[in-house]
Amino acid sequence: MHEHRDYEGAKIGMWLFLFTEVLLFGGLFLLYAVYLHRYPAEFHAAGKDLSRIFGTANTIVLITSSLCMALAISALQRGKVVLSQRLVLLTVAMAGVFLVNKFFEWSAKIGHGIYPDSPALLKLPPGEMVFFNLYYLMTGLHGIHVIIGGAVLMYGWHLMRVGRVTPEHFVFLENGGLYWHLVDLVWIYLFPLFYLVV
Amino acid sequence: MTGHDIKYDTGPDAGPDAVHDAGHHAVPVRTNMLVWAALMLLTAITVGVTSFDFGFLNVVVALSVATTKAGLVILWFMHLRYEGRVIRLMVFTAFVILAIAIGLTFFDVAYR
Amino acid sequence: MYPQSLTPVQQVDLAFTIIFGFSVFVLLAITAAMLWFVWRYHESRHPVPAQFSGNVPAEIAWTVIPSIIVMGLFYYGWEGYKALRTVPEGAMEVKVTARMWSWVFEYPGGKRGSVLVVPVDTPVKLNMTSTDVIHSLFVPAFRIKMDTVPGMETYAWFKADRPGEYDLLCAEYCGLKHANMITTVKVVDKAAFDAWLASADAPGGKGRALMETYGCTSCHSLDGTPGVGPTFKDLYGAEREVALPDGTRRKVFADEGYLRRAFTDPNGELVVGYDPIMPSTEGMVPREDMEQMLAWLMHGNEVGREEGRRLMEAEGCISCHSTDGSIIAGPTLKGLWNAPTTVLRDGREQQVTADEAYLRAKIANAQTQGTVKGFDPMMPPYEHLTPEQLGSMVEYIKSLGRHAH
Amino acid sequence: MSADAHDHPNFFQPLPGTKGGIASWIFSTDHKRIGMLYLYCIVAMFLVGLTLGFLIRLELIAPGRTIMGPQTYNALFTLHGVVMIFLVVIPSIPAAFGNIFLPIQIGAEDVSFPRLNIFSWWLYVIGAVLAVVSLVTGKGAPDTGWTFYVPFSAVTTTNVDVAVVAVFILGFSSILTGLNFITTLHRLRAPGMTWTRLPLFCWSLYATGWIQVLATPVLGITVLLIFAERVLGVGLFDPSRGGDPILYQHLFWIYSHPAVYIMILPAMGVISEILPVFARKPIFGYKMIAFSSLAIAFAGSLVWAHHMFVSGMSDTAVMVFSFLTFVVAIPSAIKVFNWVSTLYKGSIRVEPPLWYALAFIFLFSIGGLTGLVLGAAGTDVHVHDTYFVVAHFHYVIFGGLGFGLFGAMHYWFPKVYGRMYDKRIANWSCLIAFVGFNILYFPMFIIGLQGMPRRYYDYLPKYAEGHFLSTMGSWVLAAGLLLMFWNLWRGIRHGKPVGRNPWGAATLEWMVPSPPPHHNFDAEPVVTHGPYDYTGVKPDA
């Protein structure tokens, strides 16, 4: 069987996969839209309880990590393999920062007794319950994607090291990058929806 | 049926070798930096405007900014600008379907 | 086409007729064409195929014409729907609560029942909700169907134009006894309806009255005093010694089958100590009446406890709890009184006794009392019941016998 | 099977220099082998599903309890639905015949992502195994119906958790197949294989692929939400926690309505392949048929809430979705008219695949036309959730997809096995199945109109005749299908060997040997004519 080296095909495949991710989150965005429509006041009140500082910090981290990723690919295309490797590591490091941040944010909330099915949550008005449930689900699902994205990028880094991703054959890294940008993209919406639209 | 050969972007010899090198176009560092700066600026704006209350427009503003940011990421970071018609059309379709799914649902929830 | 003069039923049936008419026509045309082509252009009759691959005017025609027709079909369907949704002014409102697996209808004035009784020629609006999962109220005769959704109110309306009894079914799958969540719409004339609405239910209901009508009570006492025949008190489920026609004696339980035989062939099994004098009900008592009496014997024969039985039927308890020892979704109520029960509370097993306090608390809000081992925590709360009502339910449970150790 | 079998082994035989064996199948990346794996799994699951349907009918032969209690019955129709929908009809034609023939039909060596392809088969197997596990673990088999409606699915104590995870995984398997096909069709067409020379089967798979990619993730998140609801207590659909159970239905049908077109489009593709071959004449209105596949795929994603006319959603939504439902019927109508016209002035050779295709058109039309009754708001209120709906979807799914699948089996059988089944028996089994099918499902329309609700384990005596007849029909149908499967089975082993092109078809798969070799083509083919151009093409042997 001859080796497939169809870049365009690989990219089409990756984009198609990204669509499935978009629609996976899409279902949750749909729920968010409907519940925001139904409980504007409660969403307003509950949103105030989320830390805007954490949110903004994480936005900056994630956007910057996206930049690193884009730079890493440009660097690789120009043949600067080592630079590219470092940029990928930097991207992953920022993914780590994002997760640590998220961890503190979640623990603070959980420390206040607000988590799905918690007694404190069940005492809140229905709209706020919905808000927090959505918050945990959507940021949780996003967090899982951050972890997967980080892992994929680390693997890309490894492939660069062993010379299987090269300035000539970099489609793996490019697709990994696409995935990472998608993770960023989702957060770009989550951020205003949970921390700002209040 | 003798089909009229419609010219498709990948051309009549759409074999695996017909790669047109869109993806190999390296985005200049400067462009990436500019995009990043724009994203940061938009983040600042969207956080900044929350101190004003536009009522119902709050959501509209926040989502418009987010969509602009998303556009920047998709077009430059994700290289969609440099891709061929096929991929662009595909991305468009996917988002249209999502918009339809959310939009049509509102025929229910908005009128209940 | 026929402005205003159509009832929703007619409007919907018109839509049915039009769509079916169109469908049958298209189906026959397509099938006929298909079969005719296969015969006419079979290779033996038409060896050389024509080589054309389309015909633009034809294709445009069969895109445009169906589009237009289909819009017509949509229109009639929508008209039918509008008729079903437009409630006339001044409709009588009945509140419907669906729950696993029974219906409660609450009339203006607060009367509740598990059968929907409505006056003829009067628009009735049903305001519906559910306490647990989604059900759907379906009355085929009136072409209405509407889901009952927890946390939400939905409605449907109908107008019955002649008295009679119509099936009312649950059309949304709701678990174990979905198929048995059936009751009746009783359409009666206006006077009868008003009288019914005003009446309180007589103790014992019809079965008890029939016992008097047919003279059973002249031989059987209701309160345990001995008479010509054995008393009816605590009869159902009791142990009996009977003599068969050939003289042999045997111990039996007064279960349903036994009671039925006792009606139709009273002397086949003669209770020891009594004479073979009871006449058979065969030919004398109509079937429905016999069923009524049986039902009363089995479930309602304690004076003062019929109320409990009636309530339990109206509240839907009987759809989950049997009174004969079998298990539906919950434990049987037979022999429950004072029985030791294992419940799971906060993850631990505990022994409780089904005494008055436990039963009252359990019925009012089952989940606060833990969950009986081996069952699911699915029993809905009944916090709207008054203490008296709880009392009569407990009385009824008592009447079903105490636990035999 | 010829002399060159040694240097050109067919794809069943081990590659030269390898031992073969089971591992060379279940880890194969050859699209043909993967297609066969799917085919056998799907047929096996189909037999399971049919047996369950058969048992359902036995229980319903008479009112009251017949052979099982309500809990068993409820689990049975749930399982019947889940197996049939997620394990049989959604993968069926695309994953089996699509995998085997799509690459060959476009002149490619394989699909774009062969490893993803076998991975998706593995996901399918894992999903199927989990579905079985859900039956025997936890507190009993799921009893929710294949629609998993909340709040019931959130409160029932049966093993819904595992079942929804299985559905999630199966969804991913389906996505990967769709993704693979779309990419393959864009990238791997042979020189000269323009979009207007693409066989209509490929077009239908292309449209299907888009639905798989864009709709299935919504199902994924929906079942994950059930899982979250049950396991984490996230009450997004729980009214006591501010949730709205009707939103669940929106999400579910946003996938599951388009899913019905995942089922039917590939079958329509098969019919579009079979008809011209046996009419010896180009298909009528190629472009309209290709285009209507895309139109169905697109418009099909706009109509989901027609399953919810009595759910308590707004009347405005009822109007909009009823209207859109009628719009989506039009591309189907176009296809039917074009198919019938293809027969016009042909030179028709009547062979088993054609019978199946004709049966398809008839049965699908009945199913589709009764779909109009369901799409019309006023009439749907009466027949919603009754046996009318049950009859509708068995006509479209079984009469449509099912007979399409049988048609595909009979059409491609000689290509896959290089042998021919007994055609006379094949015709008979088609006839028996067709008759049985109608006895089985037609009475359901009538009892449905009379008000017999679906998912009822017991029913009022007034529906007894219809149910009885229906059960009788299931026996006739079973006889027909068993005869069919037996005949095919016998054909595999004892059928008469055939050459490359027994039907005289013009698509590329008939240019390669039967069975196809490991490498589809010795040299990359260059396509110079349309797929239904029969000038000069003759059936061999």
Ligand code: HEA
């Ligand atoms: C293969 C699967 C398949 C297909 C193709 C279809 C096709 C269609 N379906 Fe069906 N449907 C199901 C599978 C399918 N359905 C299933 C599984 C359910 C039940 C789910 C559940 O609840 O469990 C269901 C339920 C269902 C409902 C909900 C019923 C209810 O629960 O109340 C509705 C309502 O609108 C509907 C409508 C339609 C319509 C309008 C089409 C149209 O696409 C049909 C188009 C076809 C034709 C119109 C016939 C051919 C054309 C002609 C003969 C030419 C002449 C016609 C015209 C001019 C219009 N379907």
Ligand code: HEA
């Ligand atoms: C592809 C889809 C498909 C197919 C082919 C079938 C096939 C059949 N189905 Fe279908 N059915 C569904 C999909 C399908 N079904 C779905 C999605 C539902 C909804 C579920 C829900 O409500 O959630 C449903 C629901 C459903 C109901 C409604 C249940 C209810 O609402 O209470 C009924 C009732 O009669 C029924 C009957 C049948 C019958 C008799 C067959 C017959 O075709 C079967 C004929 C039988 C045979 C041909 C058997 C032959 C074989 C043997 C006897 C044994 C041989 C075994 C071996 C060799 C191992 N089905």
Ligand code: CUA
């Ligand atoms: Cu209640 Cu079904």
Ligand SMILES: [Cu+2]
């Ligand atoms: Cu549908």
